[in-house]
Amino acid sequence: MRALTDILARMRQNRAVVLSGGLLATIVVVSIIGPMISPHDYLQTDFDNLLHPPSAADMRIFGTDDLGRDSFVRTMLGVQVTMLVAIVASVVSLLIGVTYGAIAGYVGGRVDAVMMRFVDTLYALPFIFFVILLMVAFERNFLLIFVAIGAINWLDMARIVRGQTLSLREREFVAAARLTGVSTARIIFRHIAPNLIGVVIVYVTLTIPQAILVESFLSFLGLGIQEPQTSLGALVDAGVNQMEGASWMLLIPATLLAVILLCFNFLGDAMRDVFDARSSR
Amino acid sequence: MSLLKVDGLSIRYGDVTVVNDLSFAIDNGESVGLVGESGSGKTQTALAILGLLPAQAEVSGDISFAERPLLGMSEKELNKLRALRVAIIFQDPMQALNPFVRVGAQLRRIVLQHGLAVGEQARARVIEMLERVGLPDPERQFNAYPHQLSGGMRQRAMIAAALMTEPELLIADEPTTALDVTVQAQILQLLEEVRKDTALLLITHDLGVVAGNCERMLVIEDGELIEQGATRDVFARPQHDHTKRLLNAAPRLDRADIPASATGEKILEISEACVSYVEQGHGTLQAVRNVDVRVRAGETVAIVGESGSGKSSLVRAALGLVPMQSGRVVFCGAPLAGLVQDRTRETRRSLQLVFQDPLGSLNPQMQVTKIIGEPLLIQGPDMPAAGRQKRVTEMLEKVGLGAAFLERYPHELSGGQAQRVAIARALILKPKVLVCDEAVAALDGTVREQILGLLREIQLESGLSIVFISHDLSVVRAVSHRVLVMYMGALVEAADNNEIFGNARHPYTRALLEAVPVPDPEHPGGKATLSGEVPSILSPPSGCAFHPRCPHARDICSAETPLPRTINGTSVACHRADEL
Numbered sequence: 001m002r003a004l005t006d007i008l009a010r011m012r013q014n015r016a017v018v019l020s021g022g023l024l025a026t027i028v029v030v031s032i033i034g035p036m037i038s039p040h041d042y043l044q045t046d047f048d049n050l051l052h053p054p055s056a057a058d059m060r061i062f063g064t065d066d067l068g069r070d071s072f073v074r075t076m077l078g079v080q081v082t083m084l085v086a087i088v089a090s091v092v093s094l095l096i097g098v099t100y101g102a103i104a105g106y107v108g109g110r111v112d113a114v115m116m117r118f119v120d121t122l123y124a125l126p127f128i129f130f131v132i133l134l135m136v137a138f139e140r141n142f143l144l145i146f147v148a149i150g151a152i153n154w155l156d157m158a159r160i161v162r163g164q165t166l167s168l169r170e171r172e173f174v175a176a177a178r179l180t181g182v183s184t185a186r187i188i189f190r191h192i193a194p195n196l197i198g199v200v201i202v203y204v205t206l207t208i209p210q211a212i213l214v215e216s217f218l219s220f221l222g223l224g225i226q227e228p229q230t231s232l233g234a235l236v237d238a239g240v241n242q243m244e245g246a247s248w249m250l251l252i253p254a255t256l257l258a259v260i261l262l263c264f265n266f267l268g269d270a271m272r273d274v275f276d277a278r279s280s281r
Numbered sequence: 282m283s284l285l286k287v288d289g290l291s292i293r294y295g296d297v298t299v300v301n302d303l304s305f306a307i308d309n310g311e312s313v314g315l316v317g318e319s320g321s322g323k324t325q326t327a328l329a330i331l332g333l334l335p336a337q338a339e340v341s342g343d344i345s346f347a348e349r350p351l352l353g354m355s356e357k358e359l360n361k362l363r364a365l366r367v368a369i370i371f372q373d374p375m376q377a378l379n380p381f382v383r384v385g386a387q388l389r390r391i392v393l394q395h396g397l398a399v400g401e402q403a404r405a406r407v408i409e410m411l412e413r414v415g416l417p418d419p420e421r422q423f424n425a426y427p428h429q430l431s432g433g434m435r436q437r438a439m440i441a442a443a444l445m446t447e448p449e450l451l452i453a454d455e456p457t458t459a460l461d462v463t464v465q466a467q468i469l470q471l472l473e474e475v476r477k478d479t480a481l482l483l484i485t486h487d488l489g490v491v492a493g494n495c496e497r498m499l500v501i502e503d504g505e506l507i508e509q510g511a512t513r514d515v516f517a518r519p520q521h522d523h524t525k526r527l528l529n530a531a532p533r534l535d536r537a538d539i540p541a542s543a544t545g546e547k548i549l550e551i552s553e554a555c556v557s558y559v560e561q562g563h564g565t566l567q568a569v570r571n572v573d574v575r576v577r578a579g580e581t582v583a584i585v586g587e588s589g590s591g592k593s594s595l596v597r598a599a600l601g602l603v604p605m606q607s608g609r610v611v612f613c614g615a616p617l618a619g620l621v622q623d624r625t626r627e628t629r630r631s632l633q634l635v636f637q638d639p640l641g642s643l644n645p646q647m648q649v650t651k652i653i654g655e656p657l658l659i660q661g662p663d664m665p666a667a668g669r670q671k672r673v674t675e676m677l678e679k680v681g682l683g684a685a686f687l688e689r690y691p692h693e694l695s696g697g698q699a700q701r702v703a704i705a706r707a708l709i710l711k712p713k714v715l716v717c718d719e720a721v722a723a724l725d726g727t728v729r730e731q732i733l734g735l736l737r738e739i740q741l742e743s744g745l746s747i748v749f750i751s752h753d754l755s756v757v758r759a760v761s762h763r764v765l766v767m768y769m770g771a772l773v774e775a776a777d778n779n780e781i782f783g784n785a786r787h788p789y790t791r792a793l794l795e796a797v798p799v800p801d802p803e804h805p806g807g808k809a810t811l812s813g814e815v816p817s818i819l820s821p822p823s824g825c826a827f828h829p830r831c832p833h834a835r836d837i838c839s840a841e842t843p844l845p846r847t848i849n850g851t852s853v854a855c856h857r858a859d860e861l
Contacts, residue, residue: 171641172636172638172641172642173641173642173643173644175597175602175634175636175642176634176636176642176703176706176707177644177655178602178621178622179600179602179621179629179632179633179634180629180630180633180655180656180659180660180706180710181626181629181630181656181659181660182655182656182659183659184622186659190655191644191647194644194646194647195644195645195646197646276646277645277646277647277690277692278645278690278692
């Protein structure tokens with residue numbers, strides 16, 4: 001099992017992975033445990049303490065919002081939702097995009113042409129319009145946001161993966177595998193896919209922040225997460241309205257959003273090295 | 282007085298010493314060969330002389346050119362010296378020429394920059410130089426872009442550029458390694474003709490090239506000069522063990538280490554094979570036309586030809602990696618499906634391939650154990666993992682690598698080790714036919730010998746048949762029972778090893794044999810008897826494809842395509858085979 005131990009060893013040696021991964025893990029853990037410890041609830045309104053500034057007293061460490069709800073608990077909830085959206089959307093785009101792109105690239109010819117023209121057609125749809133239509137046609141729910149974001153992001157992924165696959169399938173190790181009787185499916189998943197990891201990881205790390213931003217943007221427009229649920233984007237939106245009197249309502253979620261995005265970017269860059277067997281020793 | 286004097290030169294990158302305490306001198310007008318295997322520090326030495334090493338290299342020692350120390354010279358002085366008095370030719374002329382500037386303009390720039398001539402005279406001077414290096418139709422080539430020239434012509438243009446300022450020293454770093462053997466002979470001959478009083482430092486791994494072109498030679502190993510002297514003396518009486526090893530490893534044309542012919546039953550028959558590719562915008566490219574190949578059990582059949590002769594296309598089509606336009610492949614008496622994925626599991630395991638680039642043929646993300654074990658897993662999914670592991674380890678030991686290599690990744694292997702792994706993967710299925718497509722071309726001489734020895738051993742042990750594709754006739758001489766010679770997609774001659782090398786009938790085969798540099802200063806070979814280069818396969822000549830380059834061509838040669846006929850056991854496709 002040298003492959004796995006190597007990856008773990010490289011992860012431990014890589015400072016960017018340790019630091020940004022550690023910070024992200026801390027944020028996630030706090031976002032889950034925080035609301036449990038806090039005496040407050042994300043729904044509970046406290047009309048005596050509207051727009052209460054952050055203070056240690058009474059556990060109002062992030063203050064309260066304009067409805068008197070506890071900002072700490074709401075922000076932690078926002079982190080959970082944002083991370084979930086980002087990760088699910090990226091996984092969706094990763095699975096669809098890599099499979100689709102690798103098949104189109106490896107099989108080639110007419111199959112490739114048809115598959116990629118389909119991608120081109122989807123590309124031509126205006127995204128925001130598409131999302132608004134979805135929101136109007138169906139009830140607004142969590143799932144829909146994942147689907148909308150994933151459905152857009154896999155297009156880029158498929159194109160990138162296809163391009164890489166086109167060059168990989170001409171490599172001699174693929175010819176050698178064909179000669180020994182390896183099936184097409186196994187060639188795609190065992191020989192082509194692992195060699196795509198470098199590109200895919202880099203692209204996923206661009207997709208995660210992108211998904212977070214899209215979700216924030218949708219929530220900011222009022223198309224995303226609905227009250228009383230919240231996300232970092234929705235919190236920033238609410239914060240903008242209270243910017244003058246209660247700057248913490250904007251600054252805290254905005255800072256967290258920025259930190260999370262930066263961590264993902266650094267992490268992705270470092271993960272490319274970690275997953276590439278060629279970088280060992 | 283020496284022109285160039287290198288004294289105690291050492292080059293280090295951090296802790297790694299690539300050149301250690303190297304001293305030698307070159308006199309005016311002398312030709313000196315610098316020989317060593319890859320990674321021995323040949324190119325680093327050349328770059329140090331030119332002051333072109335990267336900034337992180339630590340250089341110590343002295344280099345002086347015409348009594349002036351080069352190390353520590355200002356960049357400006359160095360530039361002037363490089364431009365006017367020392368020139369270099371690299372292995373790959375495509376990378377040395379600017380692809381966006383016409384060849385003539387690149388050469389004229391040199392003339393103008395050094396004030397050798399101005400205006401219309403500069404152009405005339407370039408054209409005169411292009412003529413001197415034997416570029417056909419220099420007026421037209423003046424306006425050509427580098428990609429419009431063939432490899433040999435580009436190297437000629439590079440030589441023209443290097444000699445434009447009539448330098449005192451010309452450094453040629455593997456100038457012919459990327460070229461076909463007939464073109465190599467032309468270029469080496471040209472270098473000798475045009476350099477006049479220019480001293481030559483010829484860097485090469487090929488002892489044959491040194492034997493034919495250098496008065497003196499230097500041998501380096503791991504950055505250290507281990508032997509130097511007159512070429513004749515070194516070849517006749519090598520002092521150092523490594524030099525002896527290099528000389529022993531250099532294959533030669535005058536002996537074959539293999540029994541005359543194999544008499545096993547026919548196991549692979551390729552008949553009337555045609556392969557064509559559709560090139561977008563260029564029409565159809567007929568890579569292989571009507572080729573027949575028979576392989577007997579335990580026999581090594583070599584297919585020889587220059588680049589573009591169709592030898593790789595032929596075997597790839599036979600193996601089912603590319604579709605065959607027409608023709609049949611019969612294996613053990615049964616016809617095979619066209620593409621490999623349509624063939625039965627049994628035939629797939631029986632035909633295996635080893636590639637030229639050992640690293641490219643191993644998946645960089647898989648460990649050696651998985652690479653060698655995968656064919657077993659595919660062919661026999663029921664085999665328990667432990668049994669598979671045991672077979673893989675046995676196979677690794679058989680190819681001369683131990684269990685220590687099981688967990689390695691391809692990038693942790695040297696070229697020779699990677700090629701052994703590739704051979705192990707091909708052989709673990711116990712194939713009947715192993716195709717080696719230039720399998721030793723990328724390896725150093727000593728490693729090449731080991732790999733060839735390994736293949737021979739396995740053949741004797743298991744009766745494996747080998748189809749050996751190579752452009753290198755000296756390797757073919759050493760390993761094959763029968764030799765097929767291809768030119769522009771067609772078979773021009775097919776005969777037993779001794780017949781081909783002792784009594785070649787086709788003019789092309791003869792020219793190929795004469796062009797091979799032989800590591801023997803008394804009879805160096807490397808004669809350029811053919812002019813020109815292989816024509817474009819997109820527009821092949823009429824009649825016999827070889828007639829435009831053939832010294833014996835008659836009218837019939839351009840009119841009719843010669844059919845192969847058999848003379849004394851040799852199959853030869855030439856109209857004049859019995860007169861010549």
